Amino acid sequence: MNLAEEKKLTVFYKMEPGCLGPQGETMIEQYCRYAQEKIEGLDENFVNWVIEPRFDKKLPEVQYKVNGKELISSMVERYLAVFGRDLDEFEESFNQKLTEMIEEFLDRKEL
Numbered sequence: 001m002n003l004a005e006e007k008k009l010t011v012f013y014k015m016e017p018g019c020l021g022p023q024g025e026t027m028i029e030q031y032c033r034y035a036q037e038k039i040e041g042l043d044e045n046f047v048n049w050v051i052e053p054r055f056d057k058k059l060p061e062v063q064y065k066v067n068g069k070e071l072i073s074s075m076v077e078r079y080l081a082v083f084g085r086d087l088d089e090f091e092e093s094f095n096q097k098l099t100e101m102i103e104e105f106l107d108r109k110e111l
Contacts, residue, residue: 009064010065012052012064013049013098015031015032015035017055020105035051064079
């Protein structure tokens with residue numbers, strides 16, 4: 001099942017510059033563009049991904065929205081259940097993918 005764009009879950013993930021090490025502040029925007037391209041196909045039938053730098057610690061690290069409306073975790077759980085997914089597993093899988101992409105990105109930077 002492929003949903004119309006406005007019905008998809010949009011996951012806003014704000015990346016901390018420190019996750020890229022001591023030089024993270026200078027690379028975080030480039031990394032976010034890299035990660036955005038790499039993550040596009042993940043659960044693309046029901047998820048839109050937005051990966052951005054997190055310079056303001058007051059902003060939440062992760063936000064979920066559908067059609068511009070922010071969802072609380074219980075609503076996200078119900079949404080994901082429609083696709084046979086569990087929120088904890090969904091987040092764990094995404095965080096694992098982010099870790100892999102950070103390693104790939106930093107390996108490329110060392111070339």
